[in-house]
Amino acid sequence: MPAERKHEPFALSLGNDLWLRGDVRVMQDGRVKPVVIISHGFKGFKDWGWFPYVAESLADRGFGVISFNYSRNGVKESDFDELDKFARNTFSQDQEDLSALCAALSNGELPLASNLDLQQVYLVGHSRGGGASIVYAAEHPTAIGAVAAWNSIAKPNLFDAAFRDKVRLNGVAYMPNARTKQLMPIHADFFDDLEQNEERFNIAEHAGKLAMPLLVIQGDRDSERILTDNRLLRQSAQQALHITIAGADHTFNSGHPFVGTSDALEHAIARTAQFFHEIGRS
Numbered sequence: 001m002p003a004e005r006k007h008e009p010f011a012l013s014l015g016n017d018l019w020l021r022g023d024v025r026v027m028q029d030g031r032v033k034p035v036v037i038i039s040h041g042f043k044g045f046k047d048w049g050w051f052p053y054v055a056e057s058l059a060d061r062g063f064g065v066i067s068f069n070y071s072r073n074g075v076k077e078s079d080f081d082e083l084d085k086f087a088r089n090t091f092s093q094d095q096e097d098l099s100a101l102c103a104a105l106s107n108g109e110l111p112l113a114s115n116l117d118l119q120q121v122y123l124v125g126h127s128r129g130g131g132a133s134i135v136y137a138a139e140h141p142t143a144i145g146a147v148a149a150w151n152s153i154a155k156p157n158l159f160d161a162a163f164r165d166k167v168r169l170n171g172v173a174y175m176p177n178a179r180t181k182q183l184m185p186i187h188a189d190f191f192d193d194l195e196q197n198e199e200r201f202n203i204a205e206h207a208g209k210l211a212m213p214l215l216v217i218q219g220d221r222d223s224e225r226i227l228t229d230n231r232l233l234r235q236s237a238q239q240a241l242h243i244t245i246a247g248a249d250h251t252f253n254s255g256h257p258f259v260g261t262s263d264a265l266e267h268a269i270a271r272t273a274q275f276f277h278e279i280g281r282s
Contacts, residue, residue, distance in 0.1 A: 003029035005059055008111035012104055014071055018085070020101055021076075022046060022068030025059040026115045033064035034120035034145075034280055035105065039098070040067075041127025042158055043177060043184070045075040049256035050265055058124075061273040064116040066105070070097050079180050087172065087185035090193035091156050091201050094132040095139070102143060122276050126150045127226070127250065128158070131203040134214070138206035146279050148215040148272045151222055151250050154204040154229035154236070156194055164191055179256065204229075207237035214240035215275045217268050219248025226250060243271055 005027050012020040023046065026033050036058050040046060046067040055065040069075055072093050074086025104110050106118060122145050125133030130152025137144040157164075159175075166173040167188050174183040194201060207214060214237055218230040234242055245252070248264035 003027045005056065006112055006115075010111050012100060012109075014097070014100055018071040019076075020068050020071055020097055020104075022066055022101070023052075023055065024064065024066050024111045024116075025055050026064040026112050027059055027062070028115070032115055032117040033059075033062060034122060034276060035116050035118070036063045036065045036122050036124055036276065037098075037101065037105075037133075038065065038067040039094075039123065039125035039129030039133050040070070040073065041125070041129045044126065044129065045069050045073055045079075049251060049258045050254050050261065053258060053261060054124075054265075054269060057269045058273060061269075061277075063122075063273070063276065064112065066101070066110065068097075068101060070094055074184070080177065080182055080184065083182070083185060087187045088189045090189055091132065091135070092193050092197060094128075095136060098132065098136045102140070106143075120145050120280055122146045122148070122279075124148045124150065124272060125152065128153055131156060131201075134203050134207050134210070135201060137212060138210055141211040144212055146213040146215070146276060147210065148217065148275060149207075149233070150217050150252075150268055150272075151219055151226055152203075152216065152229065152233065153226065154207070154232040156201040156203060157191075159186070167191060204232045204236040207233055207240065210237070210240075213275070213279055215243070215272060216240050217243045217245065217271060219245045219250065219252060219264060221247055221249045223250060241275065 007025045046069050055067045059065045072085045072089035074080045074082050076082050123133040130149030137147045245264050252265040253262040
């Protein structure tokens with residue numbers, strides 16, 4: 001009989017009503033699997049669009065896959081039903097979340113723990129999640145085996161000076177979500193955190209100094225801001241494997257709700273799986 005893919009959810013309490021809610025997917029064939037942790041980006045969540053499909057696809061390719069919601073991503077049960085938490089999200093909180101998740105993994109506290117190979121832990125991050133993954137790997141060089149950054153940011157500040165000034169003046173400013181039509185609040189915490197940790201969150205510099213292999217996948221039809229960041233990553237991390245997917249936009253030509261995969265998304269999945277498998281064999 002073919003092996004069964006198991007899927008079990010989890011919820012880790014961080015205190016102060018902050019939670020890491022996630023899923024573990026792994027094939028049941030009697031062998032432990034290298035671990036892939038998937039990080040979503042800004043205005044993303046573990047069940048957005050193709051994230052479940054990517055997790056399933058990587059599990060089918062021989063990995064134990066963990067996808068999760070960052071604790072202040074603004075999503076509990078449905079699209080952005082915790083905007084009060086979203087408003088006060090920071091890059092420091094992202095790092096605390098990744099630390100808590102990896103500690104739970106190491107301590108065997110996640111579902112299907114007996115199927116996971118703790119000696120091979122890899123990170124995949126999309127957009128802001130790519131930047132967070134690079135920073136985490138730089139700060140935990142013995143715990144992480146490799147990083148794949150998909151359409152990643154290279155600079156942590158996601159806003160222009162006018163938006164920052166509005167937040168500084170009023171304590172909060174709002175950005176529209178074109179998909180949900182919500183006005184999403186950003187508090188000063190975001191900018192305070194960046195100013196206090198400028199060197200820590202120099203993503204491009206960290207990328208160039210990573211002690212482990214780095215794969216950077218970039219669609220050439222992404223926004224100009226992300227394409228500019230990709231050029232910075234190419235310059236700073238020349239040791240990385242850089243792949244450009246022609247015709248691919250920021251979400252690899254597949255959106256939310258998920259209605260099907262795309263050639264660009266399949267390319268990203270296949271190259272990422274190949275990259276991690278080759279590291280595991282080396």
